[in-house]
Amino acid sequence: MSKFHEILTGAALAAALAAPAFADPAQAGPLGLGRPALPEEIAAWDLDVSPNGDGLPEGSGDVATGEELFSDNCASCHGEFGEGSGNWPKLAGGMDTLDNDDPLKTVGSYWPHLSTAFDYVRRSMPFGGAQVLTDDEVYAIVAYILYNNDLVEDDFVLSKENFLEVTLPNAEGFFVDDRDAAELPLFVREPCMENCKATVEITAHASVVDVTPDE
């Protein structure tokens, strides 16, 4: 009985403490939930690397070491030289193809930031074995990817110190979404309802392309 009484008291106390928050479900302040994240926990999960170099770990790696690591960990999908295999992503080549009918978008031809390659390889590669590589190994693999894109020489060593000295060819190739300016003036309009065009002809058939999976 006394134990039951204690529980009731505890619940009533908690309700009283929480009362200001419940009075305003839109919530003016914290509810005191969660626990502090420990520095070791943040270090384990906060791995992202930014274009300005924030988040880069200490370390370095050279092209030759990268070639060996790439062959062992990456080449089965990406090819020995980053040229790709089947439908797997190509990492090298495609320079000056972005305005072609079928652009080849690789780390060298398309990616704007080297930090993205480091971030992704360290966090998510190799496919099916994420985060098995050391930071030095990631530097080496990224150096090898640069080499395969003819962006560095074979004696190149990539490190935290010289990372920001590498600029990818398409760094200036991106612009922030401009649909509000470029498209809304065209497409916010009064739609035509009657006699909108004189003739209509079929100009393309999916059945001719014939790539729909069988049901």
Next chain:
Amino acid sequence: MGDTTQKGQTRRGFLRAGVAAGGALAAGAVGARAAAPDPLITEIQPWAQGFGEGVDATPYGMPIHFEGEVVRRNVPWLTADPISSINFTPIHALDGTITPQGCAFERHHSGAIELSKDDYRLMINGMVARPLVFSYAELERFPRESRVHFCECAANTGMEWAGAQLNGAQFTHGMIHNMEYVGVPLKTLLIEAGADLSAGWVFVEGADASSNGRSIPMEKALDDVLVAFKANGEALRMEHGYPVRLVVPGWEGNMWVKWLRRIEVRNTAVESREETSKYTDTMADGSARKWTWVMDAKSVITSPSPQAPISHGPGPLVITGLAWSGRGRIARVDVTVDGGRNWRTARLAPHDGDKALHRFYLEHDWDGAEMLLQSRAVDSTGYVQPTKNELRAVRGLNSVYHNNCIQTWWVKPTGEAENVEIS
């Protein structure tokens, strides 16, 4: 799929069903006298005589087997491996607006992981006064909201930029689902951690090996983003991020991070793989748009369509489809049966639908002649869904993402339909 299932549900089956439809046509008008009494009516059927299944035969029910064709399908040539791939919602066979979880499209970058509520942790760090870790149970102690939203992959209809390719609404427009979510506003968790709300961005990532990290502007994070744990009344499915995913209303599906494990408050975008090498839109001159988050207004006729041919002759025909806009609600949908020469305004099923799917119907008296069917959505901002050629004029053929063009189905006198482009 076999061709021994319900008539008319597969293209092969349709050819046989067409013979029956032709017979009915020859017999005359709708409601003609039957040649003989229907044994389904005159003979006592087993289901009218004996027992059905008792309760608990299936503690969690699946659709009846007659509906076995209403499933997600993928396009194997699109991707290298189903671990990092996408499949498509069978929108041609659904009605209403809510997508059942079991057939809602999946997109994984490193497979659908099995993460229990007990093992789940959510971290908030970065520009916060109190870096915090939440358990799943703690998330359920915050005030909740419930809202319906569509989730559309930015690549939906992406295979159609260069020409009419895939023959079915499921394949051309099925990278979308629409569910009723329950969750905690992201803003609530940011306040709990004492986040600097003047910071520019939050970076969100998942617990799977791909992490699928994305940067979201703080303005959006504080507006309507939900940290969701329920969909359509029940727990999220594994393939949709169980136990917790992000809901980013009106914005491209890639930002709806599944198995959400970390929220970092920052001053700059991370420019991760998913927001640079992917989910950027290449223009004709080779430059690329980035940060194209909002999904433009769009619609598609789901029936009739290539996988949902007309199985009857001339006369009453229900034309129906879906419409949605990432900028708000759908104000109106117009439908044409003559390839855009003349349009009629369809009937919208009553529905509030902010950044959610809307269902439209047009009751049509079909004369049995061929039709070039299109739908055209108008959203609450006055944006009118463009034609494919209008989009191409702005973006070229290599954008991959954000193709919200008007779709054309060529319906033949047989009732069969094909994905085509028209002048």
